[in-house]
Amino acid sequence: MSPIPKTAPFAEEEIDLLNRVVGTASPVQRAWLAGFLAGLDASGVAVLPHPAAPGRPAEPLMVLYASESGNSEKLAGDLAKAARKNGLKPTLIDMADLELSALASARRLVVIAATWGEGEPPARAVRAYNELMGEGAPRLDGVDFGVLALGDTAYAEFCAIGRKIDERLAALGAKRIVDRIDCDLDFAEPAARWIGDAVKVLTPPNSGGQVIEVDFGAKPAASPSTEIIEAEIIEHVDLNSSRSDKETIHLALSFEGGAPAYEPGDSLDLYAENDPVYVDELLKIAGLAGDEKLRTDFIRSRDVTTLSLKAVETYAASTGHQYVKALLADRQAKEWIAGRQLIDLIATFPISLDAEKLRALTRPLAPRAYSIASSRREVGDEAHLLISAVRYDSHGRARKGIASNYIAERLKRGQHVRVKLKPNRHFALPAPNKDIIMVGPGTGVAPFRAFVQERRATTATGRSWLFFGDRTFTHDFLYQLDWQDALKDGALTRMDVAFSRDTPEKVYVQHKLWNRRADLIEWLDGGAYFYVCGDAKAMAKDVRAALVRAYADVKSLTPEAAEHAVVTLEREKRYLQDTY
Numbered sequence: 001m002s003p004i005p006k007t008a009p010f011a012e013e014e015i016d017l018l019n020r021v022v023g024t025a026s027p028v029q030r031a032w033l034a035g036f037l038a039g040l041d042a043s044g045v046a047v048l049p050h051p052a053a054p055g056r057p058a059e060p061l062m063v064l065y066a067s068e069s070g071n072s073e074k075l076a077g078d079l080a081k082a083a084r085k086n087g088l089k090p091t092l093i094d095m096a097d098l099e100l101s102a103l104a105s106a107r108r109l110v111v112i113a114a115t116w117g118e119g120e121p122p123a124r125a126v127r128a129y130n131e132l133m134g135e136g137a138p139r140l141d142g143v144d145f146g147v148l149a150l151g152d153t154a155y156a157e158f159c160a161i162g163r164k165i166d167e168r169l170a171a172l173g174a175k176r177i178v179d180r181i182d183c184d185l186d187f188a189e190p191a192a193r194w195i196g197d198a199v200k201v202l203t204p205p206n207s208g209g210q211v212i213e214v215d216f217g218a219k220p221a222a223s224p225s226t227e228i229i230e231a232e233i234i235e236h237v238d239l240n241s242s243r244s245d246k247e248t249i250h251l252a253l254s255f256e257g258g259a260p261a262y263e264p265g266d267s268l269d270l271y272a273e274n275d276p277v278y279v280d281e282l283l284k285i286a287g288l289a290g291d292e293k294l295r296t297d298f299i300r301s302r303d304v305t306t307l308s309l310k311a312v313e314t315y316a317a318s319t320g321h322q323y324v325k326a327l328l329a330d331r332q333a334k335e336w337i338a339g340r341q342l343i344d345l346i347a348t349f350p351i352s353l354d355a356e357k358l359r360a361l362t363r364p365l366a367p368r369a370y371s372i373a374s375s376r377r378e379v380g381d382e383a384h385l386l387i388s389a390v391r392y393d394s395h396g397r398a399r400k401g402i403a404s405n406y407i408a409e410r411l412k413r414g415q416h417v418r419v420k421l422k423p424n425r426h427f428a429l430p431a432p433n434k435d436i437i438m439v440g441p442g443t444g445v446a447p448f449r450a451f452v453q454e455r456r457a458t459t460a461t462g463r464s465w466l467f468f469g470d471r472t473f474t475h476d477f478l479y480q481l482d483w484q485d486a487l488k489d490g491a492l493t494r495m496d497v498a499f500s501r502d503t504p505e506k507v508y509v510q511h512k513l514w515n516r517r518a519d520l521i522e523w524l525d526g527g528a529y530f531y532v533c534g535d536a537k538a539m540a541k542d543v544r545a546a547l548v549r550a551y552a553d554v555k556s557l558t559p560e561a562a563e564h565a566v567v568t569l570e571r572e573k574r575y576l577q578d579t580y
């Protein structure tokens with residue numbers, strides 16, 4: 001029988017420990033121990049806290065993130081920090097670097113995944129995502145997991161990738177111990193709450209954890225400031241000719257206290273305001289035209305154009321509108337909202353509304369990202385942006401993009417705009433002696449102006465080759481003079497252009513890549529880095545496909561081997577994308 005009863009004022013583990021010592025002790029040892037403890041108390045000497053028992057090894061936690069613009073990556077870092085505080089041993093893994101076999105050996109797993117394109121994985125995560133969804137994925141029995149999905153309710157496939165990963169992990173035998181959360185653009189608060197809860201659930205009892213306090217504002221000391229700051233517009237120039245059907249603004253910003261410490265490849269988040277004309281029309285249709293407080297709130301800080309499924313559901317619930325209810329019941333709402341905005345919902349299905357009900361249909365107005373088109377080494381305390389005005393017609397109404405038209409139509413030189421640095425270490429220049437190939441049609445060319453300026457300022461020895469395209473040579477050749485100067489002074493080694501509307505047959509950058517395939521593959525074989533920026537829907541996919549075909553043709557490879565050559569570039573981080 002054990003000498004120390006279970007009722008002793010010690011923890012169960014300590015009772016076991018004491019029993020192991022006292023239970024096997026000889027009568028002499030027991031007598032000595034009794035005397036020693038009695039003497040210790042009598043002497044009045046405080047019992048020193050005993051040296052911590054050798055800590056048990058921290059329980060591992062794999063934190064996997066699939067990110068393009070850095071939000072999931074940032075949250076993964078926050079989660080790892082909270083987990084470490086709670087006694088876990090987190091390992092952060094970018095899905096770009098994931099070896100699938102590592103998943104099977106993870107005991108605890110958190111996945112933070114964004115959705116891009118139209119329900120697609122972030123570009124860097126595509127390979128590992130496809131492997132996870134494929135037949136070769138390993139069984140994950142014994143893995144406990146939770147998924148945090150990031151997305152945007154403006155997209156039909158809201159949080160599709162997080163949802164699919166969540167389903168797939170369960171199908172492979174992993175055990176969901178934290179329910180998934182699907183976050184919209186205003187994810188900061190719900191994500192922070194989920195992270196706190198998830199870390200608690202994932203921490204095994206008695207692992208030495210403390211109360212979790214996640215300081216989401218904290219940044220590593222060396223990171224550049226990512227506060228919202230005011231900038232003055234010192235240049236505002238339309239780079240298209242007056243005869244172009246496009247309007248692309250070159251915006252030069254200056255910063256009173258110095259420009260944020262941006263690097264080539266980074267973006268600025270720009271905080272825009274809504275078009276007062278649109279807001280007035282919306283309020284009029286809703287019967288709330290005189291509400292000045294709501295008007296100001298709508299112009300400055302609410303997303304009053306996006307029409308999400310959630311907004312339709314809220315409208316049906318708060319107004320009881322029978323036709324809107326029917327639209328949802330017939331599962332036609334998703335189709336109906338395509339190409340429509342909030343104003344269409346109110347105009348098509350009018351009903352008496354108050355300010356609160358209307359406001360409940362909106363979400364906070366999110367900033368828009370713009371690639372920085374300058375290098376601080378060349379422009380000092382300025383930052384340049386290249387912004388294309390988004391305008392189109394749909395369902396019989398003329399539509400205007402919020403931020404791009406705020407800049408193009410309503411802001412002038414001398415006015416101020418609020419911006420925040422959005423660093424992107426995944427789209428950075430390589431060492432100055434490395435060759436770079438840049439594919440950037442339209443506004444996709446913006447970061448490459450920063451690259452070329454930086455290479456000039458650092459007298460880089462690596463060669464640089466730019467593929468640019470737009471509609472017409474005469475009216476749409478963005479930064480034409482800059483490229484000519486760069487070709488002259490050697491900051492740019494080579495340039496190919498594709499103007500789609502100058503010839504009867506449309507020519508795009510991918511066609512130029514194909515025409516130059518022998519040189520292209522030679523550069524890549526010599527260690528060149530390949531960058532793509534701009535349209536994600538078609539261009540980025542077509543460019544990748546052209547490169548695969550170029551490998552197959554130049555090196556006489558099978559399609560599979562050519563695909564493998566591009567995957568190898570991606571894994572070596574020599575195929576880099578920043579597409580939108």
Ligand SMILES: Cc1cc2nc3c(=O)[nH]c(=O)nc-3n(C[C@H](O)[C@H](O)[C@H](O)COP(=O)(O)OP(=O)(O)OC[C@H]3O[C@@H](n4cnc5c(N)ncnc54)[C@H](O)[C@@H]3O)c2cc1C
Pocket residue numbers: 069267305339368369370371372386387388389390391392393394400401402403404405443444446578579580
């Ligand atoms: C990392 C990153 C870098 C970027 N860099 C740049 C840059 O350098 N320059 C630049 O101009 N943009 C850039 N963008 C895009 C930019 O952030 C904005 O998305 C863009 O300016 C549109 O914003 P907006 O507020 O004007 O339009 P919004 O009000 O957001 O409206 C755009 C929406 O309108 C709809 N829409 C647009 N066209 C049509 C159409 N023809 N038919 C039907 N619906 C349509 C789509 O739903 C689209 O999402 C970048 C984006 C990212 C993520």
Ligand SMILES: Cc1cc2nc3c(=O)[nH]c(=O)nc-3n(C[C@H](O)[C@H](O)[C@H](O)COP(=O)(O)O)c2cc1C
Pocket residue numbers: 066067068069070071072073113114115116117118119120122150151152153155156157158159160185536579580
């Ligand atoms: C070009 C583009 C396409 C997007 N497509 C989707 C989508 O299809 N579904 C969705 O839920 N969110 C979509 N989003 C929103 C992103 O998932 C969201 O901005 C997320 O916070 C990005 O996280 P990341 O920074 O980790 O990449 C898209 C965003 C952009 C800019």
